[in-house]
Amino acid sequence: MPDDLWALRLPWPRIVGGVNSRGEHDPQDGFSGANISYRVGQKPELVAHHRHLLMVSLETADWPVVCAEQVHGNRVAMVDAGDLSTLQSCPAGRVIKQTDGLVTQTPGLLLNLVFADCVPIFLYCSQPLTIGVLHAGWRGTAAQIARRGVEAMVESGATVRDLQAIIGPAICSDCYEVGPEVVEAMAHLPGVPEAMRKTGQYKVDLPEINRLSLIAAGVRPEAIKTSSLCTRCGPIPLFSYRGSGGKTGLHGGFIGIQPHPQGTPPSSSC
Numbered sequence: 315m316p317d318d319l320w321a322l323r324l325p326w327p328r329i330v331g332g333v334n335s336r337g338e339h340d341p342q343d344g345f346s347g348a349n350i351s352y353r354v355g356q357k358p359e360l361v362a363h364h365r366h367l368l369m370v371s372l373e374t375a376d377w378p379v380v381c382a383e384q385v386h387g388n389r390v391a392m393v394d395a396g397d398l399s400t401l402q403s404c405p406a407g408r409v410i411k412q413t414d415g416l417v418t419q420t421p422g423l424l425l426n427l428v429f430a431d432c433v434p435i436f437l438y439c440s441q442p443l444t445i446g447v448l449h450a451g452w453r454g455t456a457a458q459i460a461r462r463g464v465e466a467m468v469e470s471g472a473t474v475r476d477l478q479a480i481i482g483p484a485i486c487s488d489c490y491e492v493g494p495e496v497v498e499a500m501a502h503l504p505g506v507p508e509a510m511r512k513t514g515q516y517k518v519d520l521p522e523i524n525r526l527s528l529i530a531a532g533v534r535p536e537a538i539k540t541s542s543l544c545t546r547c548g549p550i551p552l553f554s555y556r557g558s559g560g561k562t563g564l565h566g567g568f569i570g571i572q573p574h575p576q577g578t579p580p581s582s583s584c
């Protein structure tokens with residue numbers, strides 16, 4: 315792995331995480347590079363090595379990791395420390411079945427989903443400190459996982475007007491030609507006609523459609539940032555399902571709350 319492990323780092327106070335880059339890899343081999351999934355056939359020792367470097371970089375090497383099965387649905391699970399013992403073990407930590415989004419208020423837990431073209435969405439509320447990560451491919455986008463993620467944050471006590479969101483690296487519209495079934499599945503979503511272009515074939519802007527879904531769910535437009543990186547056309551190397559003809563490793567979206575605030579707040583002069 316190169317020195318620069320990360321394509322995106324999350325900027326929020328007390329929050330660790332981001333999306334790892336693919337790093338050095340053989341362009342002819344869709345699996346080569348800093349894959350973090352045990353489910354794509356890469357040697358487990360190599361996956362563990364990639365994951366370890368990333369965890370050390372985040373200073374979360376001893377944190378429990380919570381993953382999701384990721385079935386292209388819209389279920390978002392709320393996780394707390396008490397759930398850990400009840401969750402099924404997986405090579406990366408614990409896994410929640412039939413789920414594509416994770417939300418927590420528990421410090422010292424690392425939430426982790428995997429991606430290769432699909433859209434990672436990170437959610438944050440400072441008070442009460444609440445975080446989330448969502449996996450939005452076209453099916454999850456059509457099923458409005460972005461809205462479900464916002465609802466799960468609010469059900470946890472967050473206020474929708476205080477939410478912030480970062481839409482991470484994903485396939486761009488230039489790289490994402492789709493068939494009529496995708497167009498039909500998303501036709502009901504807010505702003506979709508503008509986020510699709512038909513020039514011989516439909517091209518769909520998945521990050522933009524999710525941004526519009528977040529806004530429709532009440533998130534302020536100015537509180538949403540979208541990465542300019544494309545998983546397929548770069549410029550930072552990432553895994554791309556389309557770019558690798560379906561034989562691909564996966565990069566990770568990670569988010570967690572540090573157990574203790576860094577530094578001390580300024581003392582009052584009153």
Ligand SMILES: [Zn+2]
Pocket residue numbers: 485486487488489544545546547548
């Ligand atoms: Zn692209």
